[in-house]
Amino acid sequence: MAEAEAYLLSLPQFAGRDDAAYRPGLARVAALLDAMGRPHTACPVIHVAGTNGKGSTASMIAAVATAAGRRTGLHTSPHLFRLTERMRLDGVPAPDDWLADAVRRFRDTFDAVGPSFFEATLALSFLYFAEAGADLAVVEVGLGGRLDATNIVQPALCVVTPIGLDHTALLGPTHEAIAREKAGILKPGVPVVSGVDHAGARRVVREVAGALGAPFHHAPDEVAVTGAEPALDGVTFDARTPVRRYARLHVGLAGAHQVHNAVVALRAAELALDAVREDPAPVFAGLRAVRRLAGLRGRLEVLGEHPLVVADVAHNAEGLAAALAFVDAHRPPGGRLYALFGVMRDKDLPSMARLLARHHARVLSVRLPGDRALPATALGEALRHHGVDVLPAIAGTPAEGLARLRQEAAPGDALLLAGSHQLVAGIPDLPQAAGKPASAGPRSGG
Structure with missing residues (x-):
């Protein structure tokens, strides 16, 4: 594992400036995935973009899916403690020995294609999900959306969380300009769930959805929230959606802002998962145990x-x-x-x-x-x-x-x-993971 991790970390990493690691486009990740057998097409994908709340929202969606019995892959970035946190299955990071073997199998491909660190770890995430038998993947955008490597997917559902002024040198100086880049993940006819709270940015996302014939669901307009009670261990609230009323939903992530993220995740889960439309139990279980079921760390x-x-x-x-x-x-x-x-x-x-x-x-x-x-x-x-x-x-x-x-x-x-x-x-008090990596990875095939 140490050799594989050192190799991956030697690849160009985006450093917040115009450096070699920020090379937008899909050609390199497409070449990697083609060599791997196109694992990004092995299961349905929910694609999540945004500036704030996208990691929490993606984790909530994944946790609800896991609670609903789906074998759920979750790709997020950056990692906190170990690289395999970027590729989690039902909240558990990929096994170290699987990653070491995967890098060995595709080392020549990496050398030939010359990907960035992000492109390589994204491709490995898709490979892990496919080889582990995931039947759903939730994929968080790395930076922007339109030119992000994650935009290689043809998703079943797109999600755009609140948009703020971040990475303005690369994405644009205004909320509207950044929203256009984030909305680049939208696909023709594919439903989109919005949590975009800035009016101008939301208008842009809605316009892009309309031009693509993509059904647009602004979650705060479709979900009525009452009785929110924040506490140190999370927040509890009542919600009414187009599907049903949820009484005393508890989100195991602290902060009043997590109500907004949960509303977006809730509508995404209702639209994407038959099991959620049939039974509210996965929503209650998934949101309550989101840290454990998705492996999320470092949020309040x-x-x-x-x-x-x-x-x-x-x-x-x-x-x-x-x-x-x-x-x-x-x-x-x-x-x-x-x-x-x-x-x-x-x-x-x-x-x-x-x-x-x-x-x-x-x-x-x-x-x-x-x-x-x-x-x-x-x-x-x-x-x-x-x-x-x-x-x-x-x-x-x-x-x-x-x-x-x-x-x-x-x-x-x-x-x-x-x-x-x-x-x-770097904080020693922080629990490092919701679960330890499995002792053995999935079969790698021929």
Whole structure:
């Protein structure tokens, strides 16, 4: 496994700038998949694009499908702890020995095609799902949509979650421009479920759907929500959809914003899964156990309560705003807010800094690995420029930063760990997976 992982990690990786890894288009992934026997056509696919909430929404859809008895593959990115998290079956990462064998089998193909890391791991995800006998795959877009490698699929259903201003240098400077790129995953006649809350972006997605003859379902218009009750372990609410009424649905992901994601996932599941239209039980079971059934990590994970410690992979302004709102809602009155914070160079730091300043956070900047990460010293200076109270020290690692803040904070304070997947991945308290990889992978065939 170590050799296979090292090989894959040696492939070009997108670093948030105009580098060799960002080579949009489908030719390379198509060549890989052709050499593998076109595994992306082995089962129906639900294709999920968006800026915010797409990982959570994809995970909820997959969890409901698993609860409904479907053998469900889930491809998401990036991974937190190990590479095989990108290719999960019923919430469990692909076995290490399967990945090692698959890379060995197709090493010559990889060398000949020259894919990026993302293209290679996407192709391996499809191969794993096909060889493991998955009968449904939920696939999260990597970046954008129209030119993303995942757009090789011919989906049974498309989903577009809320759209924000992220990767603007590549996708466009406005919500509408980014929406057009995200809507590039829509296909003629294939239903689309929308969770797009920005009016201009939603109009673009609706227009693209109309031009393609794709039935358009804006989930918030089709699902009435009442009685939402957020708590540290998730959120509970009632919902009425075109199919039925759901009383006391509990989503095992914390944060009031997860109601919106759940509404989108619910409508997607109703449209895509016969079992859900026949019986509400998979919806209740899947949403409640989404972390276990989909293997999702790093979304408002509560790591302690005195002080309150919350880890979240929020890496743009909208995501950070949701994380800060959650911490504020559950922080004891009078408690201080501390934040361990690290970001990538390509992110909208001014917007995130203003949010931290508005919430009166005391911030400890952290050193993250890789050229894409903004150096901790530069991060601290930029935060101070926007009025953020920055602690004088710098954390060498996320683990060191968390230990430092736990010493600084009182029992009634709150600690938010956010800004990057890399930061959350470096926190030792975070459970690493919903389940261990299976001891043996599927048969690889001839």
